[in-house]
Amino acid sequence: MMAYIARRILYAIPILIGVNVLTFLLFFVLNSPDDMARMNLGQKRVTPEAVENWKQERGYHLPLLYNASVQGAARLTDTIFFQKSVKLFQFEFGSSDSGRDIGYDISQRMWPSLAIAVPVLLVGLLVNISYALLIAFFRATYIDFWSVVLCVVMMSISGLFYIIGGQYLVSKLLHLVPISGYDTGFNSIKFLILPAIIGVIGGIGSGTRWYRTLFLEEINKDYVRTARAKGLSERAVLFGHVLKNALIPILTGVVVVLPLLFMGSLITESFFGIPGLGSYTIDAINSQDFAIVRSMVFLGSVLYILGLLLTDISYTLVDPRVRLS
């Protein structure tokens, strides 16, 4: 087990290097730092000195891959690639283009993101599983049919509509909670409750339909027929056997997204003005802050790989038939 985990972590390194090279190509080779400087400083009447200054301030004045003007190992370390990319492996994100410390910002903005993502995940799971179980209980009836229709309809509505509609209805017409904003401690609940509810509602369509498929797949298996044959009630069959076995794919599907919860939700956070990592990323995109976008890309990849690893481990925990080797 430990050997497997160690090997998986080693396997992650070339992937992260790949991610790094890719983002480096995207950010520095396709467009030279000069282009970026001109973009940030405005197109017209930029003096070469201003461009040089801009680059100097942000450390973009170094050569891309190989610095011939210095001696020894510094030939490789005094380059943009090393300074901006390799440092990421030590989780040193450096400072953003506007001069703020990215690592500090991330550690601060992580918590609001979690405060909204964790309740959405948990409540969403509860709602979706209960609803899917209900559908499975009434399978092949009108309840089943119309529930599936409802799910497809809900899936077909853009997530933006849930947010705009919810904000309008609850905050503007009914004045139940503020439209957007954030506060610390328990005061934040009134800001978080609407986005959380909207997040859950937005996920019902696809979630319930997916879980219904899983349940129906289990219900047609032989062990369920045996359980019925020995006289168990339908409720005992559903909760004791079907739910337990269907939980394996559900659980592993959840585990894979767990680390990514840190990244927050781009759209929800920016609509509700929650200072999480999602709105941080959006702000960075809109203000064209490459340092932040690059750090978030790296962070996201690390978390994704972590999620894959956790999925494999959770398989062995919930399903004793799976052995990692």
Add this chain to the structure above:
Amino acid sequence: MISHLVILWTDALIFLLLVLALAFGIYASRKPHLRRPWGLVVRSRVGVGTLVVLVFYLIVGLLDSIHFHPLSETSDAAGKASRSSEVISLFDSMVSGLRARQEKTYSAPLATHLYAKESIELADGSTIRDFPRLEHGGSHLSDPGQKPADLVRLSAIGILKGLAVSMVAANCLIILLAVAARSNFGNQAKAVLTASTEIPWRVVLVVLSIMLVLIFWSAELASGYHLLGTDKVGEDVLYQALKSIRTGLVIGTLTTLVMLPAAIMLGIMAGYFRGWVDDVIQYIYTTLNSIPGVLLIAAAILMLQIYMSNHAEEFNSLVERADLRLLFLCIILGVTSWTGLCRLLRGESMKLREVDYVQAATAFGVGHLQIIGRHILPNVLHIVLIAVVLDFSGLVLAEAVLSYVNIGVDPSMNSWGNMINSARLEMAREPIVWWSLAAAMIFMFTLVLSANLFSDVVRDAFDPRLHSSR
């Protein structure tokens, strides 16, 4: 009228896709194992119903994909009509009324007055502040009070026209069916109306009539009013929503088209050759997959913006520029979404290479390329097809979200995402401007719902587990 065709990149690709789809249709109709599932699709009531709706969207999208420079009104000295630099599509010239009738700013659906008050000069020289009459919406009425009666009249004309056209269409269809089945008109009509035909033609006719009546009804109303109101700069919202259809279709289909070659080639290669080829390909797609999709798109679009602003001279017109950005968006969306299909194909071709006839072909010394082309590729085509159909609705929805974050299509391009994006500020106005949002939502919802229902039918038809028991 069409003076000078302009072929944009996405236009060319859309028509390439159309040709490919037709070729595939001909190919599939000759292969029983592909024809049977499609037979199931067109025998399903949901399948044909949604298909009719999708065809209407497709027609608008295709008409909107034929671009040209229109002849301008003014002629130059030589008497030859000069062509203007503006690029419009065939669809634009068909609904030129919608396009030309601009107001000053917002106006509500079917309104006769502007949304905002203005100073109006009266005949006696004094000025008052009031809602001015619209330049076009309801301008044929001498008194705005006649509006309800006029609306009823126009609606009645529109609905009657729609019904008449759908009656003609129904009769034509029944005649065609009767000729094909060598029965007479009466029997065939009875069979269609009692839903006893193999393909549910009654559903086709019902959906077709609903669509036709809706189209004629809205066309009649739109001739005198702004059916869905106007936006901030006074453009007709109905026109914007219709123009957005093409953007949605392009994103939904071209994305899969550009990712297909890579996904098919790499997926089959990984599964067929195994060994180090498999390792390398798996490494590539795990790496790409581990970058969060939105961030990769954001980074790529940011870089494109920089490139475009630094090389502004390479683009002849705004339309071309917006089009190139759309194409680039499709490519980058494809890069983030091809991995799923690639993995599926890898697994499937891994299974196929162990099948007896492939083993036999290998033993006879048939080359790898021939085995892949003759045995593997035809047997994974259905997976590709299902992936294409399933991805469509997700991509249309994704466009809206991306445009909202400003990393979607060009802001100057009509798209549902841009309409929703602008609606964000409009919702805060008093009284609230809801029509842009509503229009975008209705058009998008209809397309996505039809696509979702249709893809469900397609997937069920291709799922062997559902049919083996029957």
